[in-house]
Amino acid sequence: MAxxxxxxxxxxxxxxxxxxxxxxMTVEPRSVTAFIGPSGxxxxxxxxxxxxxxxxxxxxxxxxxxxxxDEDLYGPGIDPVAVRRDVGMVFQRPNPFPTxxxxxxxxxxxxxxxxxxKAELGEIVEKSLxxxxxxxxxxxxxxxxxxxxxxGQQQRLCIARAIAVxxxxxxxxxxxxxxxxxxxxxxxxxxxxLKERFTIVIVTHNMQQAARVSDRTxxxxxxxxxxxxxxxxxxxxxxxxxxxxxxxxxxxxxxxFG
Amino acid sequence: MDxxxxxxxxxxxxxPEPASAATTAEEGRAARGATRPGDRVFLGLxxxxxxxxxxxxxxxxxxxxxxxxxxxxxxEGNFLTTMEWNTNVDPPVFGIAVLAFGxxxxxxxxxxxxxxxxxxxxxxxxxxxxxxxxGVLAYVIDLLAAVPSIVYGLWGALVLVPHMExxxxxxxxxxxxTGVFEWQEGAxxxxxxxxxxxxxxxxxVITNVSREVFRQVPxxxxxxALALGAxxxxxxxxxxxxxxxxxxxxxxxxxxxxxxxxxxxxATVLSxxxxxxxxxxxPGGGTFAQNIASKFGEATETGRDALIASGLVLFVITLxxxxxxxxxxxxxxxxxxxxx
Numbered sequence: 001m002a003x004x005x006x007x008x009x010x011x012x013x014x015x016x017x018x019x020x021x022x023x024x025m026t027v028e029p030r031s032v033t034a035f036i037g038p039s040g041x042x043x044x045x046x047x048x049x050x051x052x053x054x055x056x057x058x059x060x061x062x063x064x065x066x067x068x069x070d071e072d073l074y075g076p077g078i079d080p081v082a083v084r085r086d087v088g089m090v091f092q093r094p095n096p097f098p099t100x101x102x103x104x105x106x107x108x109x110x111x112x113x114x115x116x117x118k119a120e121l122g123e124i125v126e127k128s129l130x131x132x133x134x135x136x137x138x139x140x141x142x143x144x145x146x147x148x149x150x151x152g153q154q155q156r157l158c159i160a161r162a163i164a165v166x167x168x169x170x171x172x173x174x175x176x177x178x179x180x181x182x183x184x185x186x187x188x189x190x191x192x193x194l195k196e197r198f199t200i201v202i203v204t205h206n207m208q209q210a211a212r213v214s215d216r217t218x219x220x221x222x223x224x225x226x227x228x229x230x231x232x233x234x235x236x237x238x239x240x241x242x243x244x245x246x247x248x249x250x251x252x253x254x255x256x257f258g
Numbered sequence: 259m260d261x262x263x264x265x266x267x268x269x270x271x272x273x274p275e276p277a278s279a280a281t282t283a284e285e286g287r288a289a290r291g292a293t294r295p296g297d298r299v300f301l302g303l304x305x306x307x308x309x310x311x312x313x314x315x316x317x318x319x320x321x322x323x324x325x326x327x328x329x330x331x332x333x334e335g336n337f338l339t340t341m342e343w344n345t346n347v348d349p350p351v352f353g354i355a356v357l358a359f360g361x362x363x364x365x366x367x368x369x370x371x372x373x374x375x376x377x378x379x380x381x382x383x384x385x386x387x388x389x390x391x392x393g394v395l396a397y398v399i400d401l402l403a404a405v406p407s408i409v410y411g412l413w414g415a416l417v418l419v420p421h422m423e424x425x426x427x428x429x430x431x432x433x434x435x436t437g438v439f440e441w442q443e444g445a446x447x448x449x450x451x452x453x454x455x456x457x458x459x460x461x462x463v464i465t466n467v468s469r470e471v472f473r474q475v476p477x478x479x480x481x482x483a484l485a486l487g488a489x490x491x492x493x494x495x496x497x498x499x500x501x502x503x504x505x506x507x508x509x510x511x512x513x514x515x516x517x518x519x520x521x522x523x524x525a526t527v528l529s530x531x532x533x534x535x536x537x538x539x540x541p542g543g544g545t546f547a548q549n550i551a552s553k554f555g556e557a558t559e560t561g562r563d564a565l566i567a568s569g570l571v572l573f574v575i576t577l578x579x580x581x582x583x584x585x586x587x588x589x590x591x592x593x594x595x596x597x598x
Contacts, residue, residue: 091485
């Protein structure tokens with residue numbers, strides 16, 4: 001439950017292209033860490049290295065260490081499938097399984113993890129949907145397809161699906177960028193509740209969002225197009241947005257980038 | 259490269275140039291008032307083509323139904339249940355029982371063998387093999403589809419039939435007691451051999467369509483499963499197969515259509531008799547298309563009408579099968595991958 005992430009010297013490639021270079025940082029358990037930075041700076045790539053999703057892209061390759069508490073996710077003999085069961089992920093576009101009902105969507109991860117009794121499954125599904133603030137909206141139509149929900153509801157369904165398996169860490173890749181402001185607010189409220197139980201890392205293009213939801217903020221940047229993205233600095237969110245220690249961060253936050 | 263964030267960036271809308279904006283506005287006003295000649299010609303052409311198609315279909319159906327009704331009127335036997343095809347006597351005695359049985363059974367065998375293999379090949383090409391191997395394999399499968407059916411027929415008669423004896427012997431030894439796989443004697447020119455040959459013939463079309471469907475599974479659905487800790491097979495089970503389900507059904511229907519109507523290959527391999535055999539290994543039986551091809555040349559006027567009547571039945575069976583497939587697809591429409 002809610003583990004610390006310790007990254008050191010992490011470099012990720014797409015084929016021969018180096019996407020991010022030499023990134024080191026620590027993410028505290030039960031906190032929200034936001035990644036901000038211009039498009040193409042590698043923040044999503046970095047996020048995807050934290051649950052070994054980067055390597056499913058053809059040519060995707062990683063060097064360096066990611067410790068989850070004391071276990072190296074890239075250590076020898078570590079099964080990437082097992083890693084992804086401990087590190088959950090929510091994507092930019094809501095992606096519930098279109099062929100499954102709302103119930104089955106939430107239960108999908110549990111069923112992968114082995115046998116659960118029917119009553120137990122129902123309990124966990126209810127708890128997860130309540131945890132995602134979606135229970136009251138869907139409790140009467142659990143057997144209807146998840147694709148019939150609104151975009152914001154679908155995204156909360158995806159969050160429910162991710163937390164149902166009780167991961168150690170929850171990664172969110174721009175979870176609100178496809179949503180309207182009201183749904184965005186609902187997700188942000190949810191993030192504040194979820195950090196009581198999980199370690200949360202969120203990529204966002206919305207700096208107000210980073211300021212609102214996160215405890216710590218990491219700013220990524222790249223020297224030029226085609227050059228690898230780098231971590232410029234990571235600090236308390238308040239400090240990043242008021243008095244960052246690097247000039248580039250201040251330029252980006254105040255809108256003077258480049 | 260940060261692929262996921264790129265989508266959020268949209269190019270700024272380019273303002274239209276003032277001059278062209280003025281002309282489009284004018285044209286827009288004109289278009290609302292009177293139809294331009296180009297539009298009228300195109301409308302006429304496309305509407306005419308549509309009507310022409312319907313007229314031709316209606317004419318063919320009317321002709322077939324008329325000729326068939328003449329033959330069925332003269333038939334002394336029961337058109338649906340008689341196991342005989344004797345159209346050169348007066349009054350003629352014929353029925354489609356044997357043909358319907360043979361057509362349906364050989365097609366079922368072909369589907370049962372071809373669909374799982376085709377889905378397997380399609381999954382291998384799209385999700386397992388290295389890209390280069392998949393490309394070569396896809397090309398070879400395309401070549402299989404290009405072989406003319408008479409060539410399959412010759413291969414079936416000269417190569418497949420002699421080699422079936424081993425399989426037939428084995429089936430008879432271990433499953434002969436069921437009656438369905440009892441092999442008494444004769445060359446293996448039976449419905450089972452036909453079914454196996456048809457399976458090979460319909461494999462390419464099912465594979466190719468399934469491959470395209472599996473390739474179109476949105477990346478985000480597969481990633482949803484991956485991020486939950488699904489193995490490659492679990493990803494396929496959770497997102498690829500459900501998404502491709504209706505596509506695979508459509509692909510199978512294309513294959514089934516070919517199996518039901520296949521003529522030359524069946525006529526070359528089967529030794530036709532007008533008898534329904536309980537065992538799939540007994541030589542004999544027949545299919546609609548094979549029967550028409552074998553008998554049309556030397557048929558009398560009445561004989562031809564009788565064959566046309568049997569062709570109509572094949573047409574109806576094909577329609578029913580397609581309708582059933584559409585119903586299966588429609589019944590789970592709200593769960594379909596197309597909603598995503």
